[in-house]
Amino acid sequence: MRLLVLGGTMFLGRAVARLAAAAGHEVTCAARGVSGEPVPGVRFVQVDRDDPAGLSALDGERFDAVVDVTRRPSHARHAVAALADRVDHWSYVSTCSVYADNGTPGQRAATAEMLAPAPEGVDNPIGEHAEFYGPCKVSCEQAVLDTIGAQRSFVCRAGLxxxxxxxxxRFPYWVDRLARGGEVLAPGAPDELVQYVDVADLAQWLLYAAETGLTGTFDGMGAPLSRAGFLAGVAAGVGRPDPELTWVAQDFLVERDVRPWSGERALPLWLPLPEYAGFLTRDVTDSLAAGLRTRPLAETAASTLDWMRTHPDDVRRGGLEPADEAKVLGEWSARIA
Ligand SMILES: NC(=O)c1ccc[n+]([C@@H]2O[C@H](COP(=O)([O-])OP(=O)(O)OC[C@H]3O[C@@H](n4cnc5c(N)ncnc54)[C@H](OP(=O)(O)O)[C@@H]3O)[C@@H](O)[C@H]2O)c1
Known part of the structure; x- marks a missing residue:
């Protein structure tokens, strides 16, 4: 198969290219080469999609399948316009941020309500337009479905x-934290749900879709699991099978400016409830029935820890600092004593 990855110099795009090349496919990655490098053994074509004619370096070529990861509606529109007649199958990597309702657990891709597309004049969801990430991905999905058509398109709405x-x-925080051992601040309650997808599992499913002609719109993430199960899985993968977890109530954390999801003072994969009760609890029965396979979390944690140790300069550090965590744990212990 001739596979074109629009992207391929970062995380997921690189994983798709790596797996496809290992499976013996002829892989081309097209990007600027600014964010990173393509994996060894694939062909790299330098393109700048900010230019409407930016894919002209691929003129005259045919591909069996495309995987596009863009966040920019103009990039999606120009790509489908340029390549629709020369491609059999198109996978677009979207996001669960396209959904309008973050509060209702158990929603399915087939029926969940979506956000409106990006407003006129919004084409790059960064900086002052960062809040338009979901709408921009909605616009990208529409561009693919309008031009490539549902019969040739696989829209994969990735979770974390x-x-x-x-x-x-986000995930590196928990890998690092559980690998360090000691008393670990676990946010919220053990039975609250979290949801994620291993990059290699998602890449494998995208490759499977291209190989088999899978079409449709699906969520790209594994089944939800409890936060206790999540922390136990990560702990097992990093060689600390019996973590010392102290569960701290949401309100107590919020009062102490411990923040959700990612960034400074954050506990990743923790989101305020009930506002986000639907965000990490999606029903992915249809995705699993359509070929998504998920590996044990301990394997994901182990491979992530290995990468973090061998590539320390590439790891983005964030989340609650150890001293801040200890302070909150001390205050919690005094509160419940
Ligand atoms: N990470 C998550 O947890 C998460 C969750 C849900 C959904 N997603 C989705 O999953 C996908 C992740 O993709 P990814 O890991 O491969 O990272 P990415 O950040 O989406 O990669 C963007 C790719 O596009 C290329 N690019 C950017 N500007 C370009 C331009 N002007 N011309 C040509 N190429 C350009 C970049 O390469 P150069 O900069 O080198 O050009 C890079 O290869 C995205 O679709 C994202 O929206 C991610």
């Missing part, structure tokens, strides 16, 4: 992607 080469500070 984790694993080696993760450019975020």
């Amino acid at each position: 992607i984790v694993g080696p080469e993760d450019p975020s500070d």
